[in-house]
Amino acid sequence: MDNERQQVEITGLVQGVGFRPFVYRLANECKLDGWVANHSGGVRIEVEGDPQIIAKFLRRLAQEKPSHSQIFSIHTKLMPMQGDGGFEIRESTANSQKSTLILPDLAPCDHCLAELADPGNRRHNYPFINCTLCGPRFSIIDTLPYDRANTTMSEFALCEECRKEYTTPSDRRFHAEPNACPQCGPELQLTSREGNTLAVNNEALDSALAAISKGQVVALKGVGGFQLLVDAADGQALEQLRKRKHRPHKPFALLYSSLEAVRRDCQISKLESVLLVSRERPIVLLEAKAEARHRVHSLVAPDSPELGVMLPASPLHQLLTQKYGAPLVATSGNLAEEPICIENNEALERLGKIADCFLIHNRQILRPLDDSVLRVIENRPLMLRRARGFAPLPLVRPQITQENTENNRTYLALGADLKNTVALSRSGWIYSSQHIGDLGNATSVERFDQAIEELTSFQQCEPQTLIHDLHPGYTSHRWAQKKSAAKLGVQHHTAHFFSCMAEHNYVGSALGICWDGTGYDSSGVVRGGEFLHWNGASTVKRIASLRTFPLPGGEKAVREPRRAAAGLLFEISGFVALQHDLLKRCFSRSERRNLVTMLKGEINSPQCSSAGRLFDAVAALLGLSSHISYEGQAAMAIEHSARGIQSPDAYPFDLQRRGNQWQLDWAPSVSALIYDEERSLPQRAAVFHNTLAQMILSVAIEVGESQVFLSGGVFQNKRLTETVAKLLRQNNFTVHCHSLVPPNDGGIALGQVYYAHCMAAAGQPLGG
Ligand SMILES: [Zn+2]
Ligand SMILES: [Zn+2]
Known part of the structure; x- marks a missing residue:
């Protein structure tokens, strides 16, 4: 067969991962002529030789690629023969665009670990050893393109030996930007x-x-x-x-x-x-x-x-x-x-x-x-906090933006105020910042500003629309209001719902079960036990919710599960509840008098439908925790308490139609749980989890929507998530859980952006 020449255009995560040296070695092994160079958004190769060998080269390229590279696409086309007489790595010219994909920081590879431990190696015990496959990346990049000069390694001049490694194509440190040794590197x-x-x-x-x-x-x-x-x-x-x-x-x-x-x-x-x-x-x-x-x-x-x-x-x-x-x-x-x-x-x-x-x-x-x-739930990794090692890789490339290039508006989503992240969509990809944290102090707000500044400058774009949570008290919300760009407010649980859909690249009608601690909506109810439905075309509707109960002390109740317990019992049986032994145990006489005043006058006692607060209340009623020092502590206590218990039982509950919505009434369950003398505490904790799963199933059956998405911080609970998913699947629902994106508020920004794309695709007005 006659020789041929092919141009191979590769997009993906192929810069800064040792891809060119890999191609160089592979081409030499296959005895193909041509060259490889970095190119806009990826790598371009031209190879000349026997067509069968070229085909084998392409197969091996995809199979043997460097461990941290990701190939999104490979396009080939025939080119006129050139007769290069060898294979070379071509320098990317100054104005040839480099990729905007930045790699995360990577732990040392096996090669580097072996050198680190080798007394004969010049980097023996050197704490900053790295190569093209490993080492710091995102934490040291100042601007793109990813070159040493644009990293914090620029102030360390390479010694002669390090320079030789850096400039030799066959060396495993060829263009390892943070390359260093004890002679020339950090100390x-x-x-x-x-x-x-x-x-x-x-x-x-x-x-x-x-x-x-x-x-x-x-x-x-x-x-x-x-x-x-x-x-x-x-x-x-x-x-x-x-x-x-x-x-x-x-x-x-x-x-x-x-x-x-x-x-x-x-x-x-x-x-x-x-x-x-x-x-x-x-x-x-x-x-x-x-x-x-x-x-x-x-x-x-x-x-x-x-x-x-x-x-x-x-x-x-x-x-x-x-x-x-x-x-x-x-x-x-x-x-x-x-x-x-x-x-x-x-x-x-x-x-x-x-x-x-x-x-x-x-x-x-x-x-x-x-x-x-991370933790493993349902035999899949579940991200709880996404930062080092993962950021700033793009999260998802939604199908809807790939199919419809019109849907390529640049959105900047500002996330929620707790576990804040921000997200940006550009050219069809959605990029999320690393976990920034709670925006409750000045340093966090500085980091928030920095993350926005970096996300937009790395992606070289000016966001056309800012997306924010509806909570008027949120720092992120107020930040958006000060800007002149177009704005879009997205309700908290809607954003949770869409973050899970985004992860599964799903567009279409679906039921979203969004259970968390707190989410604002204009009704003034502190929400968090929500069932949302989207028909894939028009607006999102709430179709069911947990029965509300008052939270005496408002915000204070977040740190004091005993307050949620008082509100819960008050909702069931009024003021008599405050004489209940369970509450006498955790409130003093004068505290209980205060509670009466608050609940009677509806002073600082917002109504809530929050599953997170329901968990808190039950934890206090079970005597597991009346005060907590970190978020989720009470819910975790119930989850841990139920460990190892196998039980099919559930407590009774009611599902009632209220107007055009369903209401899940937990009151019969709570009464049954309090007076359950047959079961041990761990058993009651297990049965409580089962009850919540049965509640969710009952709503799913009423709605009759086959695609179900679980989101919100409550689904960090392994036992609950696995019980709910199993029960729904047994009843022929398709259940989607989070994996790459946290179910907690760390996923809100992604959900906000995806919501905007979905609404735009459905032709819904986005507001101004
Ligand atoms: Zn290495
Ligand atoms: Zn050196």
């Missing part, structure tokens, strides 16, 4: 609280470990920000850390050196182990084994049968855990709800009262990236 330093240098390089690392073993708190400059480290077995150190950090109960994450070490302390499924060792290196929630107590103090995760575990996300973490030889607590370097620190001086200032010393380095972090958190 470690240990400082006191006052910022005085105590030690440098390997000595700094050893001294930091010695401090930890003496019970001190060490602030570590990690990949996407500061972390606080203590010995996981040291109760005194943990107590001190909790006190200084103002974090009494919320579990701390643990850092282990290897999968084998994790396996000693936790049950790990196949999927969980895949997630743990994945290059994203998230925190994975795992069930603790009884043996864990030898290495992990109960103060790490008080009252929880689970541990949040991660493996080293960087060579620095690898060295620390390996040398320490026991699990370390690695929690975010911040005070309570503030964002994590990223700069050395900022850390000394903000963490000066928390940490005893600081293990820092001179490579700058440009934006905070918290550790991502």
Whole structure:
């Protein structure tokens, strides 16, 4: 057969992942002539040779591509023969556009780990080793294109050896932008609280470990920000850390050196182990084994049968855990709800009262990236917090924007005020920012501004429409109001519903079950137990909701489940309820008098339909928690309490038609649960979960919509989600849950954008 020449256009995540050297090696192996270069949005290859060999080359290209690359499309076309006489990597010209896809920060690859451990290697024990397959990316990029000059590595001039690696196409560090070695790269330093240098390089690392073993708190400059480290077995150190950090109960994450070490302390499924060792290196929630107590103090995760575990996300973490030889607590370097620190001086200032010393380095972090958190539900990963390792990869490319290029308006969605993320749609893709956090303090709002600024400048676009939550008190809402761009308000639960549809690339009629803590709508009811229906064409309708009950104390009730319990009982039986033993147990006499005043006068006692508050109330009634210090604590207590219990039973409930909506009445269930003397507490907790699943099924049957989407923070509950999904599937519903996108408010921004696209596709007016 005659030789031919083909041009191969590849789009996807193919820049900054060692794709060109890979193509170079493959083409040489196949003895094909031609060249490869970076090109707008991807890579372009021209190959010349035997057509059968070219076909084999293309097959292997897709099969053997570098581990972190993603190919979205490959287009080939025949070209006139050129007779190159060899294969080369061509430099991308200055004005040839580079990809706008930025890679996340990646944990060290096996090659780099082997070099790190090799005493004969010049990077032996060097905490900043990296290559084209691994190392920092998003945390150090200033502007696009992704070149060393545009990263915080620009201030480190490459030494001769590093430069040679960087410029040799066959080298595995060819164009590894953060390439570094002990001669030319970043350095470690240990400082006191006052910022005085105590030690440098390997000595700094050893001294930091010695401090930890003496019970001190060490602030570590990690990949996407500061972390606080203590010995996981040291109760005194943990107590001190909790006190200084103002974090009494919320579990701390643990850092282990290897999968084998994790396996000693936790049950790990196949999927969980895949997630743990994945290059994203998230925190994975795992069930603790009884043996864990030898290495992990109960103060790490008080009252929880689970541990949040991660493996080293960087060579620095690898060295620390390996040398320490026991699990370390690695929690975010911040005070309570503030964002994590990223700069050395900022850390000394903000963490000066928390940490005893600081293990820092001179490579700058440009934006905070918290550790991502996942748990496995329904044998699929479920994202709880999406940040380091995942951001800023685009989330989804909706079918509707691919099919209809008219539907390519640039939307900027501002998310919710809690667990804030922002999202941007451009050229059919939806990009989401990393987890920013709660917009309740000035530092978070700065990070919010920064994330918006970066998302738009990386994507080089000016948003045409701003999308915000309807809550008039939200910082994000007020931010939008100050701008002159067109605006669109999207109701909170509608955004939850559409975030789940977006993830499944679904357009069409569907039932959305959106259960969470709080979502605003104009009725003044604090919503959160909502059933929404979309017919795929017109507006979204609420078709059912949980029965409402008052929340005496309003916002205060969020931290005090006992208040939700009082409201719940008051809704069932009026003022008599306040004499109930269950409430006497958790309120003083004068507090109960106050409750009466509030409930009677309807003062600061908003009505709520929130499933999150219903969980709180039941937790208080079961005596599990009357006060909490972090969101979801009470619901988690019920979930954990039901662990290991198998029961098909459910408590009774009512489903009533009220006007054009259904109302799910939990009152019979709550009464049955309170007076259930036959069952133990864990059994009652399990039956409560079953009851909620039966409630959901009853609505789904009334609605008769086959496609069901579950969203909202309540579906972070593994037991509930799995029970609901199983029951619905047994009844022939198709159930869709979250996976890549958090079911909590971290997914709101995505839902807001997707809603806008769906409404535009359906020809619905978007408002102004
Ligand atoms: Zn590597
Ligand atoms: Zn060097």
